[in-house]
Amino acid sequence: MSIDAKIEIDGVSVSFPLYHGSARSLKKTMAMAATGRLGQDNQHRMVVGALTDIRFSLAPGERLGLIGSNGAGKTTLLRTLAGIYEPVVGRVSVHGSLAALLDTSLGMNVDMNGRENILLRGLFNGLPKSMLPQLERDVAEFADLGDFLDLPVRTYSAGMGVRLGFALATAIRPQILLMDEWFLAGDANFMEKARARLEELVRGADILVLSTHSLEIVRTWCTRVIWLDQGRLVADGPAGEVLDRYLAAAGAV
Amino acid sequence: MGYRPPHMNQTASPVARESILDFQAGQSFAVRNRQALADVREGLALWRLATTLGWLDIRLRYRGSMLGPLWLTISTGVMVAMLGFLYSKLFHMNLAEYLPFLALSQVLWAFLASMVGEACSTFIEMVGLIHSVRMPMFLFAMRVVIRNLLVLAHNVVVFVVVFAIFRIWPGWDMALVVPGVLLWTLDALALTLMLGGLCARFRDITPIVNSLLQILFFITPVIWKPDQLGQYQVYLPFNPLYDLLEIVRAPLLGEHVAEATWAGAIGFSAMLCIASWLFFIRARGRVAFWV
Known part of the structure; x- marks a missing residue:
C-alpha cells in the first residue's frame, strides 16, 4: 500500500433536488415535510436536506459506527464517503482503496x-x-x-x-470498508459462514465505517460512534459513551 | 508436504484499486474541468471493462437464441433487400445501381440513429450501478459507443455482400473512410455524455429526440440520393447528419467528398464537442442525483 488511508469530512451538506414528480418522490416529499426538512434552494427548486454540516475525520485503525433512526442520513453519508454523491457544501477527502457494500444488488x-x-x-x-x-x-x-x-x-x-x-x-480487499447494515442480515446458517469472512475483511481494512441499527454489532466492532438525526450530527465519541447517551434518549421518548 | 488444501493456495486475496477522492463544493471552473478530465482518464483506463460491458449487452439481447448476434446481420440484410426492391420500383431506378447505395446508407444510418437514441438512456439505465459504486461517468459513454460500434461491425457484412453480388469495388480511395469513422467515434462519445446527462435531468428530452430522429430520417438522403434534390442540393450541408453520413458513405461508393461537406462535418462536430464538454464539466457530479 503506497498511500495511508484517511477520511476527512468538513462541513458537508448534501441535499436532494426533487426533479421528478413520481408517486415515490411525492411520498418522500410528504415524509420530509412532516420532519421539517423540506426547503428551497437559491433557484427555488424543492430540495430535501439529507445531510447538514457534517464534520469528522478518521485515521487508520478507527472503526466507526453510524447510528440513528431510519432516514437519519446514514446511507447518504456512506454514499458520500464512497464518492457517489458529491456534496453541495463542504469538503470530502477519502484516500485509500475503497469498498462500499451498500445494497444487496451491489451493481x-x-x-x-x-x-x-x-x-x-x-x-x-x-x-x-x-x-x-x-x-x-x-x-x-x-x-x-x-x-x-x-x-x-x-x-x-x-x-x-x-x-x-x-x-x-x-x-x-480494501483499505477503507464502508458497510450498510443489510450486510449483516441473512439466514443464520449463512451468517455463521459469512461472519468469519467478514471479520477477516474488517480486520484487514485500515478504516471501517458501519451503518447499523444493531447496537450489539456496534459494541463488538466499533471503537467510535457517530449518532445522526435528521441529517445532523448529534454526538461523536467513543462507542460506549455515545451508545449510552443514545439509549438514554431512546428510553426518554 | 506436497498437499495443500485448496483454500491455502490463495496467496493473497485481490486488493481493491487505489483511489483518492477530494471534493470541495463550489469549486472554480478550472478545478471542475480538471475533475472532468480525470473522469475521462479513469474511464479510458477501464477500457477492458467498457468493452466487456458493450459486448455483454449485445450477447444479452440474443441470449438463448440459436444464431445470437448474427440476427443483427440477418435482419438488416432482409430489410435492405426488401426495401431495395420496393424503392427501386417506386423511384424507377436500376436495382443494380440503387441496392448497393441503399444497403450502405441503411447500415450507416442505423448506426447514427441508434447512437442518438441510445445516448439518451446512457445514465438512466445504469442507475443501479451509479448508486452503488463510484465509477467514472465516461465509462458509461464508452460502453454505449462500443456497443453500437460492435452492432455496426455486424451490419457491415450486409453491404459487403451486396457489393460483392453486384461486383462493385470502390477503389483504394475508400481508405478515406478512416478519418470519417474516427470523427464519428469522437462525436458519439460527446453526444452520449451530453444527451445521457440531459435526458437524465429532463425526462421529456428522450421522446423529443426520438421524434426528431424520425423527421431527420426523411430529410436526410438515406433512402434517396442527394442528386435527386436538383438545385436544392446546396442546402444539404446545413443538415449535420447529411455531412456526417456523407464523409463515410461517399468514399465507400467511390465518390469524392465535397469540401463543404467536410467543413460542415468538422464544424458541427466541433460545436457538439465543445457544448458537450461544457455541459459535462457542470453535470458530472450531479448525475448521481438525477438518475
Whole structure:
C-alpha cells in the first residue's frame, strides 16, 4: 500500500433536488415535510436536506459506527464517503482503496450470469487478467452456487443473490470498508459462514465505517460512534459513551 | 508436504484499486474541468471493462437464441433487400445501381440513429450501478459507443455482400473512410455524455429526440440520393447528419467528398464537442442525483 488511508469530512451538506414528480418522490416529499426538512434552494427548486454540516475525520485503525433512526442520513453519508454523491457544501477527502457494500444488488446485473458478474467486478477493480480466475474460484467456492453460476442472476433465490453479492463484495480487499447494515442480515446458517469472512475483511481494512441499527454489532466492532438525526450530527465519541447517551434518549421518548 | 488444501493456495486475496477522492463544493471552473478530465482518464483506463460491458449487452439481447448476434446481420440484410426492391420500383431506378447505395446508407444510418437514441438512456439505465459504486461517468459513454460500434461491425457484412453480388469495388480511395469513422467515434462519445446527462435531468428530452430522429430520417438522403434534390442540393450541408453520413458513405461508393461537406462535418462536430464538454464539466457530479 503506497498511500495511508484517511477520511476527512468538513462541513458537508448534501441535499436532494426533487426533479421528478413520481408517486415515490411525492411520498418522500410528504415524509420530509412532516420532519421539517423540506426547503428551497437559491433557484427555488424543492430540495430535501439529507445531510447538514457534517464534520469528522478518521485515521487508520478507527472503526466507526453510524447510528440513528431510519432516514437519519446514514446511507447518504456512506454514499458520500464512497464518492457517489458529491456534496453541495463542504469538503470530502477519502484516500485509500475503497469498498462500499451498500445494497444487496451491489451493481450486479441481474440479466448476466454469476460468472459474468464476477468478471465485471474484477475488471472494475482493475485486477490484472491473471488474477481473474483466482477471483472466480474464490467467489464460486464461497457463494456455493454450483451450476447456478452459469445462469442469470435473475433466476437466483434471494438467498443465493445475497451469497453471491456477499462473496463478490468480500473477495476484494480494501483499505477503507464502508458497510450498510443489510450486510449483516441473512439466514443464520449463512451468517455463521459469512461472519468469519467478514471479520477477516474488517480486520484487514485500515478504516471501517458501519451503518447499523444493531447496537450489539456496534459494541463488538466499533471503537467510535457517530449518532445522526435528521441529517445532523448529534454526538461523536467513543462507542460506549455515545451508545449510552443514545439509549438514554431512546428510553426518554 | 506436497498437499495443500485448496483454500491455502490463495496467496493473497485481490486488493481493491487505489483511489483518492477530494471534493470541495463550489469549486472554480478550472478545478471542475480538471475533475472532468480525470473522469475521462479513469474511464479510458477501464477500457477492458467498457468493452466487456458493450459486448455483454449485445450477447444479452440474443441470449438463448440459436444464431445470437448474427440476427443483427440477418435482419438488416432482409430489410435492405426488401426495401431495395420496393424503392427501386417506386423511384424507377436500376436495382443494380440503387441496392448497393441503399444497403450502405441503411447500415450507416442505423448506426447514427441508434447512437442518438441510445445516448439518451446512457445514465438512466445504469442507475443501479451509479448508486452503488463510484465509477467514472465516461465509462458509461464508452460502453454505449462500443456497443453500437460492435452492432455496426455486424451490419457491415450486409453491404459487403451486396457489393460483392453486384461486383462493385470502390477503389483504394475508400481508405478515406478512416478519418470519417474516427470523427464519428469522437462525436458519439460527446453526444452520449451530453444527451445521457440531459435526458437524465429532463425526462421529456428522450421522446423529443426520438421524434426528431424520425423527421431527420426523411430529410436526410438515406433512402434517396442527394442528386435527386436538383438545385436544392446546396442546402444539404446545413443538415449535420447529411455531412456526417456523407464523409463515410461517399468514399465507400467511390465518390469524392465535397469540401463543404467536410467543413460542415468538422464544424458541427466541433460545436457538439465543445457544448458537450461544457455541459459535462457542470453535470458530472450531479448525475448521481438525477438518475
